[in-house]
Every structure is written in structure tokens, then in C-alpha cells.
Amino acid sequence: SQQGEEDPQALSIQEGENATMNCSYKTSINNLQWYRQNSGRGLVHLILIRSNEREKHSGRLRVTLDTSKKSSSLLITASRAADTASYFCATVAIRSNDYKLSFGAGTTVTVRA
Amino acid sequence: NAGVMQNPRHLVRRRGQEARLRCSPMKGHSHVYWYRQLPEEGLKFMVYLQKENIIDESGMPKERFSAEFPKEGPSILRIQQVVRGDSAAYFCASSDTRDTQYFGPGTRLLVL
Numbered sequence: 001s002q003q004g005e006e007d008p009q010a011l012s013i014q015e016g017e018n019a020t021m022n023c024s025y026k027t028s029i030n031n032l033q034w035y036r037q038n039s040g041r042g043l044v045h046l047i048l049i050r051s052n053e054r055e056k057h058s059g060r061l062r063v064t065l066d067t068s069k070k071s072s073s074l075l076i077t078a079s080r081a082a083d084t085a086s087y088f089c090a091t092v093a094i095r096s097n098d099y100k101l102s103f104g105a106g107t108t109v110t111v112r113a
Numbered sequence: 114n115a116g117v118m119q120n121p122r123h124l125v126r127r128r129g130q131e132a133r134l135r136c137s138p139m140k141g142h143s144h145v146y147w148y149r150q151l152p153e154e155g156l157k158f159m160v161y162l163q164k165e166n167i168i169d170e171s172g173m174p175k176e177r178f179s180a181e182f183p184k185e186g187p188s189i190l191r192i193q194q195v196v197r198g199d200s201a202a203y204f205c206a207s208s209d210t211r212d213t214q215y216f217g218p219g220t221r222l223l224v225l
Contacts, residue, residue, distance in 0.1 A: 033213070042117075042204060042218040043156070088155055099146065100169070101214060103155030 006089055006107040014112050019076040021107040023089030024069075030092040032065060032072050033101070037086045046074075046087075051094070079111045115140065117207050117217035118187075125223045126195045134190040134220045138207030145188045146214060147180060150202040162188060195224045 007022045023032070031050045035043040049056045049065045049072065056063045062075040076083055086108045090101040118137040126132050138145050143163055148156040159172040162182035173180065177195075182188040192199055202221050206214035 035216070040221075042119075043206075043216040045213055045215060048213055090156075099144070099161055099208075099214075100158050100172075101146075101148075101156070102158070103148075105153070105155045 006087070006104045008107060009105070010108045010110070012110045012112065013079055015079060015081055017079055019079050019083070019109050019111070021074050021087055021109070023072045023074070023104060025072075025089075025091045025102075026070065027091075028067070028070075028094040030094050032063075032092075033090045034061075034063060034072075034074050035088045035090060035103075037088065037106070039085070043088070076109075079109075081111050081113050083109060084111045085109060117142075117205055117215055119203075119205050119217035119220050121220060122218060123221050123223070125225065127225050128196055129194050132192040132195050132199070132222055132224075134192075134203050134205075134222070136188040136190070136205030136207075136217060138188070138205075139209075139215055142207035142209045142215075144208045144210075144214075145182050146206045146208075147188075147190050148204045148206065150204060150219075152201075156204060159190075192222075195222075197224050200224045 005024050013019050033048045034046040037043045047058050047063050049063050060077045065072045086106040088103050088106045090103045120135050145162045147159040150156045160180045161169040165184050177193045179191045200223050202219045204216050204219045206216045208214045
């Protein structure tokens with residue numbers, strides 16, 4: 001079964017609005033990572049947050065991590081058309097070897113011009 | 114600094130043929146990972162290799178699939194006697210430590 005599950009499955013917003021998506025996972029983790037995938041392309045690493053961190057920023061991205069609820073959120077502020085993509089969270093479980101990424105099914109974000 | 118390179122980008126095979134997917138990691142990276150993505154799904158871990166060693170192949174199907182990362186040259190994922198269910202996108206990733214993995218553009222395999 002998938003370790004990370006994103007919510008919502010799909011999100012449509014107007015350019016300039018913020019986009020928020022959530023990720024829930026089942027087992028304790030070493031770290032959680034967010035990736036972006038444009039249609040038909042590879043994955044681009046966005047941000048990594050470790051289990052002892054609560055929040056992290058990178059440009060227009062803000063990631064939070066709540067290990068007590070086993071959840072994370074990704075916020076994209078001031079969205080642009082180029083942000084249209086699928087976003088995946090991936091976790092590294094604390095009991096596995098620290099390389100195996102477990103991905104959710106992703107959130108598909110559409111930014112309307 | 115070139116990123117992770119995969120070729121071919123698209124591969125069409127008939128049932129029963131062999132598929133060979135190649136992955137060249139980023140310069141300086143000695144860890145290679147293969148993942149498979151079925152339509153509308155997330156990526157699933159297949160195998161983790163270092164030079165000349167398979168470290169973890171727990172995600173590989175028991176039959177027909179094999180992977181290698183020789184001392185020289187790219188990592189190869191080989192699928193023998195392909196079936197329609199093998200149609201998917203296969204992604205390779207590399208890292209210099211066991212931290213952030215950088216992904217290639219993927220090979221999209223279509224089995225007719």
C-alpha cells in the first residue's frame with residue numbers, strides 16, 4: 001500500500017491564488033519530500049523536510065510537517081500557469097533503509113490564466 | 114552539470130520481446146534507483162544499486178526483470194518477454210548520498 005496519500009486528488013485555481021495540498025502517511029518517517037511532475041515529464045525535487053522540522057520555505061513554497069498527525073502540507077503562493085503540474089509527496093520510513101521513497105498518487109493542480 | 118539521463122525516452126515493444134532501459138546518473142552520483150509509474154498512480158520503488166552491486170531489489174518482480182549498474186557505463190533495467198502489464202513509465206533517480214534523489218525524464222514503455 002502507498003505510504004503517502006495526497007489530498008485533494010485534483011485542484012483548479014485562478015492564477016495569483018494560493019494552492020494548498022496535503023499529504024498523510026502511515027508509518028514514522030525520517031523525512032518527507034515533495035516533487036513536481038509536469039505532464040509526461042520526470043520529477044523535479046521541490047523540498048525536503050526532516051522529521052525534526054516543522055516548517056520549511058523555498059521561494060513561493062511553504063511546507064509544514066506534523067509528525068503527531070502524520071501529515072504534511074504544501075502551499076504554493078501566488079500561483080502561476082507554470083505551476084500546473086502533479087505534485088507528489090514521498091516519504092522515507094524510519095524503519096526502512098533510508099533511501100526507499102514511497103510516493104502517493106499525487107495532486108493534479110491546474111492554474112487557470 | 115547534466116542531470117540524470119535516460120534513454121530511450123519512448124520504447125515500443127511487442128509482447129514477448131525484451132526491453133532495455135538505460136540510465137546515466139548525475140556526475141559524481143554513485144547511487145541509482147529505479148521506479149515504475151503506472152497511469153494515474155505514484156511511483157513505486159523497484160531497485161537500488163551502487164556500482165556493481167544490487168543493494169535492494171525488493172520492489173522488483175521476481176521474474177523477467179533484472180537490473181545492473183556496471184563499473185563502467187549506465188545502469189540497465191532489463192525486462193524480458195514483456196507483457197502488456199509492463200506498459201508504464203520507468204524512472205531512474207540518482208543521489209550522491211542517501212538523501213535527495215534526482216530523477217531522470219523517464220522511459221515510457223508501451224507493450225503492444
